[in-house]
Amino acid sequence: MRAEIISIGTELLLGQVVNSNAAFISRELAALGIEVYHHVTVGDNAERLKEAVETAENRADLIVLSGGLGPTEDDITKQTLSRHLNVDLILHEETEDRIITYHKNSDFEMPENNQLQALILAESTPLANDTGLAVGMILDHDDRHYVLLPGPPDELHPMVENHLKGELVKRLLNEQVLVSRTLRFFGITEAQLAKRIEKIVKEQTNPTVAVYANEGEITVRVTARARTEKEGEQATEEIESAILASLEEYFFGYGEKRLAEVVRDLLLEHEMTITAAESLTGGAFLSSITSDLAAGSVFEGGIVTYSTEIKHDVLHVSQETIDEYGVVSAECAIEMAQKSREMFGADIGVGLTGVAGPGSLEDQIPGTVYIGIAYKGEKTFAKRFHFGYKRNKNRRLAVLNAHELVRRLILDKPIENRLNYDEEQ
């Protein structure tokens, strides 16, 4: 099956909105083994939309349209498809009921044209909108499949995940099932990781193996088509084992959970609390902990000690450490970790100090970072990093690596090149 994605919206052509939908849909289709050769974007214009659909019909059998399902006069996707395919629009009563209920329970008055959002193409299968009002649909027509999705990503994503994928699998797989597993890695570059599993990726057509990177965190998705769930699980596991055989040391979890969330769950599970004293990252590590709603169970507070004076006067890093080793040092990072642990009464203290850039500090080049760890009264150590990026990317990588050190500490995983390691405090 070959797909084409058509995005509809004048705001996209004006550059007011970046088209993240096309990328999201492409990823989901790739996981199903569906090839995408074209993305096309047109404005809220019926003539140009019709032309785009006609062009797509000549080169694809799955046409995915996103945008233009709302209640305003700019929203013309359904109407255009209805005329083009000569298929009526009919009322989807379930959606109409949802719209009426929604407006009863809100302070907004229901506009007359709101019913527009409940219209579907006759004989199409509706795709429920779990987070909004406009219903989506998939229409099988003349050997082609037309999929209509809403434009807002927070409506489109759940519709694709929860409803479209199942419908596509039915059409694609002839009673087959699809089993997918997502592996997450940290501490290796995307290029290095891709190289290590190059052979597996290239040789596999079923299961498929796809690699995505998101600034330090790498996702590998294994997707198998099979006759039964069990067979699919087995095929997936085989490939997973082959992948982990060469990447186990970088593996940090399954699914879409980010590294910070994995660490949060480990802290919860082990009933541990965490704190930090931050210099170059200036609050970003603490903020990454508190972005999570469960933060209150593992975190009470922390400190940003940006200047040398505050490190000494408020956090009480010793003058000897500062004079002898400087603030960009393993010694200072460890003492920041220890003192923050004492100040906020946490099990784990993290100290982050270094040179974010662009300038140098204490003769250390930009991107040099020391992360110190103090665990209960038992263990302290630091690790030195060098990130050769711009200021804020260096800061973000420092935050991620701090999470990774905490994860390895909790799970008692090996940590290479520890500085000033002390187990007997």
Next chain:
Amino acid sequence: MRAEIISIGTELLLGQVVNSNAAFISRELAALGIEVYHHVTVGDNAERLKEAVETAENRADLIVLSGGLGPTEDDITKQTLSRHLNVDLILHEETEDRIITYHKNSDFEMPENNQLQALILAESTPLANDTGLAVGMILDHDDRHYVLLPGPPDELHPMVENHLKGELVKRLLNEQVLVSRTLRFFGITEAQLAKRIEKIVKEQTNPTVAVYANEGEITVRVTARARTEKEGEQATEEIESAILASLEEYFFGYGEKRLAEVVRDLLLEHEMTITAAESLTGGAFLSSITSDLAAGSVFEGGIVTYSTEIKHDVLHVSQETIDEYGVVSAECAIEMAQKSREMFGADIGVGLTGVAGPGSLEDQIPGTVYIGIAYKGEKTFAKRFHFGYKRNKNRRLAVLNAHELVRRLILDKPIENRLNYDEEQ
């Protein structure tokens, strides 16, 4: 002039990269008054690229291609255009020199095919790459203009800003000049702002007026075409005055500077320092200060007091305040601001407390936020906000509103609905 944007890269069709280039280029073209009716994306495939160019030639006179200028065998944009238009590729010596110099000064060995990045279409005007190696170009051919840009955004953006825009203006304007001014607003929604200047936006064709929003911060760009710089300035200023007449109270600055940067500059200018005690925002406000490389001149440190115990035991918010008013209160926000100011020796202290959500706290609904301000020994007050969004958006809006309060404080602008305002401490 009508433009079409063609993005080239298999990684886009796989969804591994979101196509932000098409949006960026569209915005820049819109500011020049150039209409864009189609975005098209194809993979690294010469045949499909050629088809896309042919289609574009039938509906646009400016064809902007991004991607495929690199040194690998996947990079086929120039070669495809060369064959399609029957125009030779020739060596751009300046670029070749840059590539040789770059490799002399780095640890990377120069691959043989690196010279590919120095080839340009004969008779095209080269567009310098200020941040990378692959040269861009604009070719005028058969009444059409073909623009070739590199794919990486950090190479594409400066090439467009610094080189392409000037070339386009020459071709567009027949000796005319282009004068552009960017106004920034905060504290009003995009819809409200658009409504207030609806008439100006609709009635204007020269200067054009464009509105963009980025989570709380709104940008209005006024662009005039004129015979002289002076005439352009005058036309721009007239429209600017009309816009500010109805939006002055929300205006915070010119250009692309973000609100946090405007505040940083004000602090520098007034030689003031800042600190904060954060609860619901958990480090995000401090992090937004330290993301700036000039942070060291206005900031020494701050604290995250997430739990009630830490607010009391470490920051020394009084037990009376906590018992009587709760931690989600104007009183607590002000005391957090005062105590942080004392602890870190800053001129301005900011206290952020509230309910990020999704759950309630102290019977206050999610999105309720109090921001307290303590200015030297002179002034304290708080302001109550209600953001009805999800957890992390509520946190981000709290951070932005804290910056806005500081800006108004420094500039002595009116601040409405102040709670517990005290000028005589």
